[in-house]
Amino acid sequence: MDDFNSESDSDYTSYWRDWFISSRGNEYFCEIDEEYLTDRFNLTGLNTEIQYYQHALDLVTDVFDFDCDDDMREAIEKSARHLYGLVHARYIVTTRGLAKMLEKFKKSDFGKCPRVICEAQPLLPMGQSDVPNTSPVKLYCARCEDLYNPKSSRHAVIDGAYFGTSFHNILFQVYPAMLPPKSQRRYEPRVFGFKVHAAAALGRWQADEREKMKDRLKDAKIETGFEEEDADEEEEELDDEDDGMEIGDGFANRAPAQA
Amino acid sequence: MSSSSQVTESWISSFCGLLGHEYFAEVSEDFIEDDFNLTGLQSQVPMYKEALEMILDVEPEEDEDEEDEEEEDDDDDELLGDERPTGYRRASDRRHLRMASDLSVIESSAELLYGLIHQRYITSRPGIQQMAEKYELQHFGTCPRVHCTSCKVLPVGLNDSPGHETVKLFCPSCLDVYTPPNSRFQTVDGAFFGTTFPSLFFMTFTDVDIGGSRSTSTGAADALLAIQQANAEAKTRNNTTPPNVTSVNGVAPHNLGPGLGPGNIYEPRIYGFRVSERARSGPRMKWLRMRPADVTELDETRRYWDEHGEDGERPDDEDMNMVDVAEGKGVSVERRKKMAGRRRRPNGLDVGGGSPMDTNEATGAVG
Numbered sequence: 001m002d003d004f005n006s007e008s009d010s011d012y013t014s015y016w017r018d019w020f021i022s023s024r025g026n027e028y029f030c031e032i033d034e035e036y037l038t039d040r041f042n043l044t045g046l047n048t049e050i051q052y053y054q055h056a057l058d059l060v061t062d063v064f065d066f067d068c069d070d071d072m073r074e075a076i077e078k079s080a081r082h083l084y085g086l087v088h089a090r091y092i093v094t095t096r097g098l099a100k101m102l103e104k105f106k107k108s109d110f111g112k113c114p115r116v117i118c119e120a121q122p123l124l125p126m127g128q129s130d131v132p133n134t135s136p137v138k139l140y141c142a143r144c145e146d147l148y149n150p151k152s153s154r155h156a157v158i159d160g161a162y163f164g165t166s167f168h169n170i171l172f173q174v175y176p177a178m179l180p181p182k183s184q185r186r187y188e189p190r191v192f193g194f195k196v197h198a199a200a201a202l203g204r205w206q207a208d209e210r211e212k213m214k215d216r217l218k219d220a221k222i223e224t225g226f227e228e229e230d231a232d233e234e235e236e237e238l239d240d241e242d243d244g245m246e247i248g249d250g251f252a253n254r255a256p257a258q259a
Numbered sequence: 260m261s262s263s264s265q266v267t268e269s270w271i272s273s274f275c276g277l278l279g280h281e282y283f284a285e286v287s288e289d290f291i292e293d294d295f296n297l298t299g300l301q302s303q304v305p306m307y308k309e310a311l312e313m314i315l316d317v318e319p320e321e322d323e324d325e326e327d328e329e330e331e332d333d334d335d336d337e338l339l340g341d342e343r344p345t346g347y348r349r350a351s352d353r354r355h356l357r358m359a360s361d362l363s364v365i366e367s368s369a370e371l372l373y374g375l376i377h378q379r380y381i382t383s384r385p386g387i388q389q390m391a392e393k394y395e396l397q398h399f400g401t402c403p404r405v406h407c408t409s410c411k412v413l414p415v416g417l418n419d420s421p422g423h424e425t426v427k428l429f430c431p432s433c434l435d436v437y438t439p440p441n442s443r444f445q446t447v448d449g450a451f452f453g454t455t456f457p458s459l460f461f462m463t464f465t466d467v468d469i470g471g472s473r474s475t476s477t478g479a480a481d482a483l484l485a486i487q488q489a490n491a492e493a494k495t496r497n498n499t500t501p502p503n504v505t506s507v508n509g510v511a512p513h514n515l516g517p518g519l520g521p522g523n524i525y526e527p528r529i530y531g532f533r534v535s536e537r538a539r540s541g542p543r544m545k546w547l548r549m550r551p552a553d554v555t556e557l558d559e560t561r562r563y564w565d566e567h568g569e570d571g572e573r574p575d576d577e578d579m580n581m582v583d584v585a586e587g588k589g590v591s592v593e594r595r596k597k598m599a600g601r602r603r604r605p606n607g608l609d610v611g612g613g614s615p616m617d618t619n620e621a622t623g624a625v626g
Contacts (some may be wrong), residue, residue, distance in 0.1 A: 062555045102547050114403045114437040116417070116427050128405075140525075145544040147405040147525050151440040166529045172540035173529070182543045187436045189429070189458040196458045197581075198508035198515055199434050202550065210546035213536065222537050 015062050020084060028110055028125045028137065028163070031099040032084070032091045037061055046086055049132070056080040060087075071183035085162030086132065092167050098174055101167070106180070113141035114148055117185050123148065124168040125231035127160025135160050140168045143180045184210065270316050273372060279443035280397055282414045282426060282452070284389040286373070286380040290316060296383075299373055301617035303421075306361075310368035314376075371421060374451030378419070381456050387463055390456070401471065402430035403437055406525070406548070410471035412437070413457040416449030424449040429457035431469040432518030433548065462509070470517035492522075499553040506583035512554045520550030558582050 021029050036042055038061060044056070047053040056079035061230040068076070091097040105122050106109065112120040123139035138147045138159040150156050172179050185202060189196040217224050268276075275283045290296055291314060301307045345367050380386035393399065394411055401409040410432035417424040417436070426447040427436045439445070461467065500521075507515065523546050527534040532540050551557060558581045 020430070057363060116436045119521070143544075144547060145527070145542055146548065148403045149405060151403070155403065164532075169527045169529045169534055169540065173538070176539050179540055186547065187434065189434060191455050191458045192452075193460065196462070199458070200508040201508050201559055202434070202516060202519075204559070205551060206546045206549050207559055209549050213543070217537070220537055223539070225543050238372060243598075245336065 005151055008255065014081070016060055016064075017062075017084070020081070025152075025158070027068060028104075028158065029084075029088055030092065032087055032095065033096060034061070036091055036094070036096075037087060042090060043087065043101040045138065046083060047087065050079050050083050052076045052079045053083070056083045060084055082132070082159075085159060088108060088162050089127075089130070089164040089167070091168050098171055102175060102178065105171070109149060110139060113139075113143060115141065115144050115146070117183055117187065121180055125163040125169065126168045127163050128167075130161055130164050132159055132161040137163055142168075142172060142178075143182060161256075179225065182225050184226055269626075270369070271315055274370065279441075279446055280394075282444070282447065283377060284381055284386060284393060286376055287385060290383065290385070291376055291528075296379055297376065300372060303375060304368050304372045305552050306365050306368045307372065309365045310372040313365055313369040314373050318355060337612065347605065374421065374448055377451050378416070378453040378456075380457055381452065383413070387456075387460060389459065391464060391467075394460070400440065402432060402518070403440065404430065404433055404435075404518065406523040407432040408471035408536050410469060410518060413460055414452040415457045416452045416454055419450055419453050419455075421448045421450040426452055430518070431457070431461055431514070432471060432516065434516050434519075435547075461514070465514070467514075469514050489522075500555065501553075501584075503574060504555060504582060507554045507557055508581045514552050515554055515557075519548050524548045555582055 013227055016032050020026055021031050043057070051074060055064065055066055055076045058066070059076055059080040060083060064076075066076075092101050102125075105124055108120075108122040110123045110125050112122055120143055121139055121141050121143040125137050126140045127137060128135045128147075131257075136156050137160045139150055140147055159230065184207075186206075188203060189199040214224050214226075271285050273378055274280060275285050279599040284444075291311070292427045297311075304310055381390050382409050390413070394413060397411055399412050399414055401407075414426050415436060416430040417427060426439065426446050426449045428439055429436050455494055461469065504512055506512075525542075525548075527542055536542055556562070560581055
């Protein structure tokens with residue numbers, strides 16, 4: 001098309017993408033570079049996936065000049081959003097994409113982990129499937145390694161495939177320094193200060209499984225990544241002994257108040 | 260006493276109607292008027308008497324005050340009298356005080372007092388019932404964790420004394436606590452719900468099915484269905500709990516962390532390949548969401564005595580039994596051996612209406 005045009009007036013070069021990432025509900029997306037979008041190799045296979053592919057691509061790259069009625073325009077607009085999302089899934093696993101998403105992660109643009117013991121660990125968006133229209137976006141917490149639903153219904157409708165199943169894992173492989181220390185602390189259900197037996201028994205069983213894993217890692221001479229390991233264990237044991245009378249004491253001492 | 264109120268809406272219902280107070284139950288006036296329920300609160304709440312009157316919408320009247328005076332004197336003997344403003348005893352002064360800026364102090368005292376009464380109320384029989392209705396109506400929201408499939412949650416405090424932590428939400432499906440999604444709850448003190456309430460709730464209503472909505476949403480894409488099916492298969496394949504076990508450690512197997520275990524643990528993958536445990540960024544927290552395939556493994560008492568077989572000090576069956584088995588269902592020989600010595604109770608006895616102070620549960624809880 002006329003790449004000429006888009007390059008000549010620079011104010012307009014990222015008009016559609018600017019609008020898209022700044023519109024409400026699209027806070028999870030980062031801006032895809034022009035060069036990435038215009039390299040056909042990066043779009044391999046998407047032409048069969050998307051209706052009005054060429055028009056949608058023109059719209060995303062701001063070279064759209066197709067006269068059509070409103071219905072058509074809307075359909076193309078929808079395709080353009082879908083295209084942007086699918087390219088986004090590919091883009092965020094590139095070096096530049098990862099760096100952009102890392103910045104957003106640091107700013108907690110994707111929200112914070114709702115789990116109390118994770119102490120507001122920033123989340124990352126992820127999909128449970130790479131196939132579009134399978135399931136909406138979920139949020140991954142690197143501290144508890146679990147998935148959460150976005151708080152806002154605006155975000156709960158975004159397709160998970162726009163982020164993909166691999167991105168968040170790749171990010172931590174590329175930036176291992178961003179891995180948060182894992183915590184062995186846990187919530188212990190109590191009644192009048194006494195641990196609830198069923199939950200406590202399950203907790204002890206889980207702690208056994210954890211120790212088994214730590215032994216496996218130690219045998220392989222690999223760091224376990226847990227914070228304050230020894231101190232924590234000792235404390236736990238102490239806690240177990242004189243437990244009971246002071247209501248919620250063990251928890252309160254070990255969980256610093258959240259901001 | 261409470262009849263002197265001329266306001267159309269009581270203080271209690273207007274308090275519970277405030278934004279951010281959606282989790283509160285309306286404490287019945289009967290409960291508040293019973294002095295036994297207020298034991299020890301005087302020392303925790305400044306301007307206690309005024310706060311209590313405000314909660315109960317009692318207009319301070321001369322003659323009525325005279326009556327109360329004696330009670331207060333008693334209170335003052337036990338407690339620090341000097342916390343209160345001088346001239347406190349004079350009804351006229353008191354009225355005057357109330358007109359002034361003290362009103363806001365009393366208001367905040369009333370909120371604190373109500374919160375502390377509320378903590379006690381929701382563990383009482385009528386209170387827990389009221390909270391059960393709110394729970395059914397999903398007033399406390401659902402668990403944010405994906406694998407808990409929108410399981411209903413309950414409010415919980417991480418500390419029983421006020422001023423430490425804001426209210427959190429307890430999910431019975433993953434046995435974890437979460438921050439409420441809306442920031443308006445970050446002004447509500449967790450102590451107003453207490454550490455005991457949610458656990459006591461599920462000990463009281465043992466027949467509540469806590470697993471979230473396991474429904475496969477209509478119109479879900481094939482790929483999603485495939486994921487769900489794989490998860491479901493993993494669950495059934497790995498669930499080796501004998502089908503006739505009705506209770507382990509006082510909890511029905513299907514209600515013991517239903518959001519945990521195989522199929523409910525996130526498996527990190529890159530381009531379809533699992534990330535190794537040995538990788539620096541590999542999974543380390545799976546234990547937190549694990550659950551034994553056979554929940555009778557959690558019967559620690561039996562396991563202990565199986566390992567330390569000397570029969571000499573072995574407690575009698577009644578004491579060491581934490582597994583209940585339904586009668587009349589086919590048990591394999593091996594299982595039957597395992598079950599030997601387990602108490603058999605008619606099915607249904609442990610379902611519903613168990614008292615919170617049931618001795619069996621208490622024995623369990625000390626564990």
